[in-house]
Amino acid sequence: MTIANTILAIFQIQVLLYTLLGIVLGMILGALPGFTGSMGIALLIPITYTMEPVAALVMLMAIYTAGIYGGSISAILLHTPGAPSSAATADDGYALTVQGRGLQALGVSTVCSSIGGFMSGIALIFIAPWLAKICLIFGPAEKFMVAVFGLTIIGSLCSGGVVKGLLAGTLGLAISCIGVDAQTGYPRFMYGNDYLASGLATIPVLIGLFSISQIFLMSETHTGSNKAIVDTALSKLHGRLLPTAKELGKLLIPTIRSTIIGIAVGIMPGAGGDIASFLAVNVGKQSSKHPDEYGKGSMEAVACSETANNAVSGGAMIPLLTLSIPGAPTAALLLGGFTMHGLIPGSELFTKHADIIYPILSGFTFSNVLMCVIGLLAARYIARVVSIPMSILAPVITVMATLGCYSVNLSFLDVWAMVIFGLLGYLMVKHKMVTSPIVLAIILGPIAEQSLLQSITLSRSTFILLYYLSRPIVLVMVALSVFSIVWTVIREKKVKKA
Amino acid sequence: MTNDQRGKFISNDLIIGAFLAIVAVIFLAQAVNFRGISRYFPTMALSLFLILSLCEFGMGIRKTLRVRRGLADDVNPELKARPFTLFGLMCVYVFCIQHIGFFVTSAIYLPVAMLLYGQRDSKKIVPVTIGVLAFLYWMFVIQMKLHMPNAWLF
Numbered sequence: 077m078t079i080a081n082t083i084l085a086i087f088q089i090q091v092l093l094y095t096l097l098g099i100v101l102g103m104i105l106g107a108l109p110g111f112t113g114s115m116g117i118a119l120l121i122p123i124t125y126t127m128e129p130v131a132a133l134v135m136l137m138a139i140y141t142a143g144i145y146g147g148s149i150s151a152i153l154l155h156t157p158g159a160p161s162s163a164a165t166a167d168d169g170y171a172l173t174v175q176g177r178g179l180q181a182l183g184v185s186t187v188c189s190s191i192g193g194f195m196s197g198i199a200l201i202f203i204a205p206w207l208a209k210i211c212l213i214f215g216p217a218e219k220f221m222v223a224v225f226g227l228t229i230i231g232s233l234c235s236g237g238v239v240k241g242l243l244a245g246t247l248g249l250a251i252s253c254i255g256v257d258a259q260t261g262y263p264r265f266m267y268g269n270d271y272l273a274s275g276l277a278t279i280p281v282l283i284g285l286f287s288i289s290q291i292f293l294m295s296e297t298h299t300g301s302n303k304a305i306v307d308t309a310l311s312k313l314h315g316r317l318l319p320t321a322k323e324l325g326k327l328l329i330p331t332i333r334s335t336i337i338g339i340a341v342g343i344m345p346g347a348g349g350d351i352a353s354f355l356a357v358n359v360g361k362q363s364s365k366h367p368d369e370y371g372k373g374s375m376e377a378v379a380c381s382e383t384a385n386n387a388v389s390g391g392a393m394i395p396l397l398t399l400s401i402p403g404a405p406t407a408a409l410l411l412g413g414f415t416m417h418g419l420i421p422g423s424e425l426f427t428k429h430a431d432i433i434y435p436i437l438s439g440f441t442f443s444n445v446l447m448c449v450i451g452l453l454a455a456r457y458i459a460r461v462v463s464i465p466m467s468i469l470a471p472v473i474t475v476m477a478t479l480g481c482y483s484v485n486l487s488f489l490d491v492w493a494m495v496i497f498g499l500l501g502y503l504m505v506k507h508k509m510v511t512s513p514i515v516l517a518i519i520l521g522p523i524a525e526q527s528l529l530q531s532i533t534l535s536r537s538t539f540i541l542l543y544y545l546s547r548p549i550v551l552v553m554v555a556l557s558v559f560s561i562v563w564t565v566i567r568e569k570k571v572k573k574a
Numbered sequence: 575m576t577n578d579q580r581g582k583f584i585s586n587d588l589i590i591g592a593f594l595a596i597v598a599v600i601f602l603a604q605a606v607n608f609r610g611i612s613r614y615f616p617t618m619a620l621s622l623f624l625i626l627s628l629c630e631f632g633m634g635i636r637k638t639l640r641v642r643r644g645l646a647d648d649v650n651p652e653l654k655a656r657p658f659t660l661f662g663l664m665c666v667y668v669f670c671i672q673h674i675g676f677f678v679t680s681a682i683y684l685p686v687a688m689l690l691y692g693q694r695d696s697k698k699i700v701p702v703t704i705g706v707l708a709f710l711y712w713m714f715v716i717q718m719k720l721h722m723p724n725a726w727l728f
Contacts, residue, residue: 239633
């Protein structure tokens with residue numbers, strides 16, 4: 077795959093239009109408090125089913141990165157982070173709006189988000205194939221442990237506690253066992269229902285857990301319109317949006333530092349944009365010449381937070397595309413999109429499917445540039461979307477989700493599964509359980525099972541546990557899995573004591 | 575928290591843990607009877623699920639006792655009626671799509687759901703309903719050539 081071919085692939089009209097659509101949709105969903113890019117990805121995955129993989133996946137990845145950026149719009153203008161990853165932006169961004177510098181803050185947020193996302197895309201293009209080559213030495217035992225490690229780390233990093241996170245993961249593993257066993261043809265948990273033969277479809281589960289559950293959750297509180305609040309915030313906006321070269325020069329070092337932090341946090345499985353942005357702001361404060369401004373309207377803080385959370389997007393894709401381990405919960409959803417288009421993470425993705433994957437990664441990188449242009453042109457208008465009342469958005473999303481879910485397999489059982497998983501997701505969130513481990517486990521379950529059975533065959537007469545313990549990479553994975561759980565338990569105890 | 579509230583407090587973790595443990599036992603009993611190697615992975619996954627459910631149950635007991643003894647304050651999340659009403663409406667909606675048809679059912683569901691969410695402005699309800707259905711028809715029927723469900727009406 078040459079560079080020219082890659083460029084040609086991403087500059088096709090269809091790909092550009094879908095990228096544009098993904099950016100605008102991501103920005104809108106990100107800006108709406110309560111909605112996230114994850115919801116948009118879950119809703120649009122069925123629609124991408126009939127699309128070309130490059131256009132489809134670039135659009136989904138554009139929603140991801142633009143959703144993170146979109147969250148900063150409402151964080152800066154309304155002090156209401158549209159997405160959790162923008163929580164660190166809210167204090168300084170809103171303080172700047174109160175000071176009459178909201179438009180400048182939006183400009184800095186737009187440029188820095190784009191830089192963070194673009195640089196993480198570059199890192200993704202260079203690091204992922206290299207890591208995928210290393211993964212070639214992985215046998216079934218290692219692959220099984222990678223799946224276990226992925227589930228352990230995403231479960232243990234969940235906010236509701238390690239037990240709840242792991243419980244959600246194992247529930248997903250149990251769900252992944254439904255259907256005809258691929259190895260033996262034996263029907264498991266099917267109860268005579270042919271619909272379940274190929275297992276529970278991933279898309280209805282995704283839409284249910286990420287979109288419908290959110291609709292239920294929002295129905296508890298949101299009914300009215302934010303129009304008056306939005307109008308007041310927008311009336312305070314004046315001055316320039318585009319930062320000058322001098323202003324950007326002052327923010328250069330924090331931006332570079334936050335990019336590195338964002339990519340590194342993104343690569344860490346399970347850690348998302350919220351962790352990266354708070355870490356970047358914290359490090360920025362410690363290294364700043366004006367630490368006293370942080371929290372009271374620091375442009376530097378906005379730059380740190382927004383660069384880092386967008387830099388997570390590319391970083392999170394690195395373990396996802398090489399080891400099937402999502403670096404962030406939204407990346408777990410993208411895994412569903414990749415597998416739906418027949419793109420299974422691993423070394424083959426960068427060799428056998430190089431003609432598809434490189435345009436996707438380049439398209440994602442380019443989408444950050446396009447996001448900068450659109451953001452500078454339309455950020456203040458997108459902010460108006462926040463005034464659309466929930467009473468209109470929620471029913472519309474439900475209808476779209478229903479038809480989207482039906483369209484994948486033309487099956488109403490999929491739609492029923494979506495509704496049931498929507499309620500399950502709602503109840504889980506209410507009881508401080510996160511839903512992303514379920515999705516990850518449903519996707520990783522079959523891979524883990526196949527690898528486990530292959531490793532049992534390969535171990536021959538050796539006791540399976542001894543076979544696993546005789547492999548160095550497996551030992552490292554076991555150590556990392558145990559460490560992630562122990563570390564989380566210690567952290568939880570420290571938080572409780574504090 | 576009043577003493578009366580403390581005395582009656584039962585942590586949700588306890589109930590969830592007990593419920594999930596029962597579910598795990600039911601399915602584990604089936605999984606161990608699967609043929610040959612088909613049982614390995616489900617048994618492993620459900621055993622882990624059972625252990626973690628029991629951990630959750632144990633945490634629930636601990637929380638309940640701590641609150642009852644006045645050592646901690648804990649409040650179970652409040653479940654409101656509206657999400658469940660909406661769930662019921664969604665079930666009726668899906669059932670009706672299968673028997674009446676997508677567009678007719680959605681044309682009724684959208685205004686009803688908007689009203690349920692508190693929207694009273696008909697100048698918003700009507701155009702949004704027509705606009706959304708027109709967009710979905712264009713997207714799924716014309717562009718994606720989706721085979722819509724066979725029902726009585728369109």
